[in-house]
Amino acid sequence: MKKITIADVAQHAGVSKSTVSQYLNERFDYMGEQTKRRVEEAIKELGYSPNIIARSLKQKSTTTIGVIVANILHVFSTQVIRAIEDVCNEKNYHVIVCNADDNPVKEKKYIEMLRAKQVDGIIAFPTGGNVALYQRLVADHYPVVFMDRLIPDIAIDTVLLDNAKAATLAVDTFIKRGHQKIAILSPPLQAGVTPRVERIDGYRKALQKQALSVNEQYIVSGEIEDMQVLVHQLFTLPEAPTAILALNDRVLYELLTYTRSNQLRIPEDIALIGIDDVSFASIYSPALTTIAQPAFEMGEKAAILLLEKIHDKEHSNQVEAHRFEPRLIMRESC
Amino acid sequence: MKKITIADVAQHAGVSKSTVSQYLNERFDYMGEQTKRRVEEAIKELGYSPNIIARSLKQKSTTTIGVIVANILHVFSTQVIRAIEDVCNEKNYHVIVCNADDNPVKEKKYIEMLRAKQVDGIIAFPTGGNVALYQRLVADHYPVVFMDRLIPDIAIDTVLLDNAKAATLAVDTFIKRGHQKIAILSPPLQAGVTPRVERIDGYRKALQKQALSVNEQYIVSGEIEDMQVLVHQLFTLPEAPTAILALNDRVLYELLTYTRSNQLRIPEDIALIGIDDVSFASIYSPALTTIAQPAFEMGEKAAILLLEKIHDKEHSNQVEAHRFEPRLIMRESC
DNA sequence: CTGAAAGCGCTTACAG
DNA sequence: CTGAAAGCGCTTACAG
Numbered sequence: 198m199k200k201i202t203i204a205d206v207a208q209h210a211g212v213s214k215s216t217v218s219q220y221l222n223e224r225f226d227y228m229g230e231q232t233k234r235r236v237e238e239a240i241k242e243l244g245y246s247p248n249i250i251a252r253s254l255k256q257k258s259t260t261t262i263g264v265i266v267a268n269i270l271h272v273f274s275t276q277v278i279r280a281i282e283d284v285c286n287e288k289n290y291h292v293i294v295c296n297a298d299d300n301p302v303k304e305k306k307y308i309e310m311l312r313a314k315q316v317d318g319i320i321a322f323p324t325g326g327n328v329a330l331y332q333r334l335v336a337d338h339y340p341v342v343f344m345d346r347l348i349p350d351i352a353i354d355t356v357l358l359d360n361a362k363a364a365t366l367a368v369d370t371f372i373k374r375g376h377q378k379i380a381i382l383s384p385p386l387q388a389g390v391t392p393r394v395e396r397i398d399g400y401r402k403a404l405q406k407q408a409l410s411v412n413e414q415y416i417v418s419g420e421i422e423d424m425q426v427l428v429h430q431l432f433t434l435p436e437a438p439t440a441i442l443a444l445n446d447r448v449l450y451e452l453l454t455y456t457r458s459n460q461l462r463i464p465e466d467i468a469l470i471g472i473d474d475v476s477f478a479s480i481y482s483p484a485l486t487t488i489a490q491p492a493f494e495m496g497e498k499a500a501i502l503l504l505e506k507i508h509d510k511e512h513s514n515q516v517e518a519h520r521f522e523p524r525l526i527m528r529e530s531c
Numbered sequence: 532m533k534k535i536t537i538a539d540v541a542q543h544a545g546v547s548k549s550t551v552s553q554y555l556n557e558r559f560d561y562m563g564e565q566t567k568r569r570v571e572e573a574i575k576e577l578g579y580s581p582n583i584i585a586r587s588l589k590q591k592s593t594t595t596i597g598v599i600v601a602n603i604l605h606v607f608s609t610q611v612i613r614a615i616e617d618v619c620n621e622k623n624y625h626v627i628v629c630n631a632d633d634n635p636v637k638e639k640k641y642i643e644m645l646r647a648k649q650v651d652g653i654i655a656f657p658t659g660g661n662v663a664l665y666q667r668l669v670a671d672h673y674p675v676v677f678m679d680r681l682i683p684d685i686a687i688d689t690v691l692l693d694n695a696k697a698a699t700l701a702v703d704t705f706i707k708r709g710h711q712k713i714a715i716l717s718p719p720l721q722a723g724v725t726p727r728v729e730r731i732d733g734y735r736k737a738l739q740k741q742a743l744s745v746n747e748q749y750i751v752s753g754e755i756e757d758m759q760v761l762v763h764q765l766f767t768l769p770e771a772p773t774a775i776l777a778l779n780d781r782v783l784y785e786l787l788t789y790t791r792s793n794q795l796r797i798p799e800d801i802a803l804i805g806i807d808d809v810s811f812a813s814i815y816s817p818a819l820t821t822i823a824q825p826a827f828e829m830g831e832k833a834a835i836l837l838l839e840k841i842h843d844k845e846h847s848n849q850v851e852a853h854r855f856e857p858r859l860i861m862r863e864s865c
Numbered sequence: 866c867t868g869a870a871a872g873c874g875c876t877t878a879c880a881g
Numbered sequence: 882c883t884g885a886a887a888g889c890g891c892t893t894a895c896a897g
Binding site (some may be wrong): 219232246247248253266275276282286291292293294295312313314390454457479480 | 584603609613625628784792810811814836
C-alpha cells in the first residue's frame with residue numbers, strides 16, 4: 198500500500214499542504230469553516246495519519262524518552278518503568294526501554310543510540326562507569342534524570358530511596374523485638390553502588406545510636422552465587438546472629454533458600470527483615486516483614502522531573518537528590 | 532549547544548555532504564584514502580553523531596519496533612520483553628514498550644501512535660477487541676506478530692504456549708499421584724482469552740482420556756477479587772477436590788492465600804500445581820510443583836519472526852500459530 | 866572518485 | 882483566510 202501524505206490530503210481537499218498542516222496542528226484561528234470541513238473529510242476518506250518522524254525532524258522533538266535500567270527482570274525496575282510509562286502516556290510520550298545489565302559498555306552504546314535517535318530525554322539507573330559521558334550530557338544541557346544511584350560530582354537530578362532510613366527502620370525494629378545480634382546481608386560492595394553503601398552505613402549508624410557495637414563479622418557481602426556459603430559461615434560463627442537484614446530481594450531469596458534447607462524456624466531461630474516488598478511476602482510462612490520502596494512514586498517523580506526539564510531546558514534549577522521514604526510492613530518474620 | 536550536522540562535517544573536512552554520507556554508510560568502494568581520513572577526523576573533532584530521525588525519514592525505516600503488552604508488571608510479559616530486547620539490540624533495533632491493560636481503547640491508541648511514529652513492526656499481546664484494526668494491519672502488510680492469544684480469522688502469526696499440553700501435564704501428574712477429584716481455578720472466562728480457554732479445554736480432555744468424568748463444579752473461574760469466596764465454595768463442596776490446578780500465577784497466589792489462612796496442609800490436605808513457574812516456587816514450603824512457560828524462547832521467537840517480516844515484507848509466508856512446550860517442574864506440592 | 870540536486874513528509878514564517 | 886517557498890538533516894541516483 199502506498200503511504201498517503203499530507204500532499205495527498207491537500208490535493209484531495211483542494212487546499213495547500215500548509216492549510217492541512219494548520220488543521221492538523223489545530224490552528225483554526227483563521228480557518229474557514231468550509232476549508233476545515235473539507236480537510237477533515239479528506240483525512241477521513243483517505244485514512245490519513247501524519248508521519249510523526251517527519252514532524253520530529255522539523256520540530257526537533259520526538260516525544261519519546263529513553264529509559265535505561267540495569268535489568269527489566271528486576272521487580273523494582275519493572276515498577277519504575279510502569280510508573281514512567283503511565284505519566285508519559287498521559288502526555289503522549291513514548292518510552293524506549295533498554296537493559297544495560299550493569300555494563301558500562303552497553304550503557305554507553307544505549308545512551309549514544311538514544312541520543313542519535315533524538316529522544317527528548319533519558320532516565321537511567323546509571324552504572325557509574327561512564328563519567329565522561331555523563332559530564333558530556335550535562336555540558337550539552339541534555340535532559341537526564343538518574344534513578345537509584347548517586348554519581349559523585351555529576352550534576353544530574355537523582356531519584357532514590359532514603360536508604361539510611363530503610364536500614365534504621367529494620368535495625369530499630371529488631372532491637373525493639375529484643376535482638377542485639379543483628380547481621381546484614383548484601384550483594385558485592387566493591388562498585389560503590391549507592392543503595393548498598395548507604396544501607397550498610399545506615400545499619401552501622403542505627404546500631405551505634407542504640408549504643409550497640411557493630412560486629413564486622415555480621416556485615417557480609419558477596420556475589421549471589423557465593424551466598425549460601427557466606428550465610429553458612431554467618432550461622433556457624435561462635436556468636437551467631439539472631440536477626441538478619443536482607444539488603445534486597447535477591448539476597449532475601451538466598452537467605453530463605455538457606456533457612457529452608459537447614460530447617461531454621463523463622464523468627465524463632467532467626468528473625469528476618471528484607472528490603473523490597475517481595476510479591477510472596479504475605480503468603481510465605483511465616484509472612485515476611487519487609488521494607489517497601491515506593492517504586493511507583495519514584496518512577497512517577499523521575500518522569501515528571503524529566504518532562505519538566507524537557508519543557509524548559511534552560512531552567513537548570515539546581516540539582517537535587519530526591520529522597521523517598523521507605524515503609525516498614527510489619528508481618529511475622531521478626 | 533548547537534547540534535552539528537553532516538553539513539558541518541562536510542565543511543570541516545572540505546568535502547561535500549554526499550561524501551560524508553557515503554562514509555557514514557560505509558560505501559568506501561570509490562573513496563580515496565585521503566578523503567576517508569579527512570572525514571573521519573572531522574567527525575572525531577566535531578564529535579558528530581548522525582541524526583537517525585533524518586535518516587529514518589529518507590529510508591523509511593526507524594529500526595524501532597513497538598511491543599504492546601497487557602501489563603509490564605506481569606512476570607511473563609517482562610520475560611518476553613527482555614528476550615525481545617536482547618534479539619533486537621543484537622540487530623541495533625530499539626523497542627518501545629506500551630501497556631494496554633487489556634483495554635481495547637488503549638490498544639487502539641497505541642497501535643495508531645506506534646504506526647504514526649513509523650515503527651517498523653509491532654509485537655502485541657492482543658486484547659482481541661480491535662478486529663477491524665487488526666484486519667487493517669494485515670491488509671497493509673504491516674509487520675505484526677501476536678503473542679499468547681489467538682484471534683480468530685486474523686491472519687497474523689502468533690507465538691503461544693501449547694496450553695492443552697500444560698493442562699494435560701498437570702492432570703496426568705495429579706492422577707499418577709492417585710488423585711481423582713481434581714479442580715481447576717481460573718480467572719474470568721468471558722472474554723474468550725486463549726490461554727484460559729485452551730487450558731480448561733485441555734483439562735477436560737485430559738480427564739476424559741483417563742476415563743474420569745468432569746465435575747462442572749470443579750471448574751471455577753472468576754475475578755481475582757472474588758477468588759477467596761470462590762475457593763471457599765470449592766472447599767466446602769460435599770465432595771471437595773483433593774487437587775487443584777491453578778491456571779496462572781495470579782490465581783495460584785489467591786489459592787495460597789486461602790490455604791495459608793485456613794491452615795490447609797499441602798499436599799496432604801490439598802495437592803497443587805500452578806501454571807507459570809513463580810519466583811518463590813522453590814523456597815515456598817512446600818516447594819511448589821509448577822508448569823513453566825519458556826517465556827524467553829517465546830519472546831525470542833516473536834522477535835525473530837517480526838524481524839524476518841520486516842526484512843522481507845512481501846514474502847507473506849502463510850500464517851502460523853507457533854506453539855511452545857510447557858515444562859513440568861516437579862517439586863513438593865503434589 | 867566526488868559533488869550538485871532532488872527528495873523524504875512535515876512545519877512555519879511570510880506574503881498576499 | 883490561504884498558499885508558495887524554504888528548511889529540518891539526511892540519502893541517493895546521476896553527472897562529470
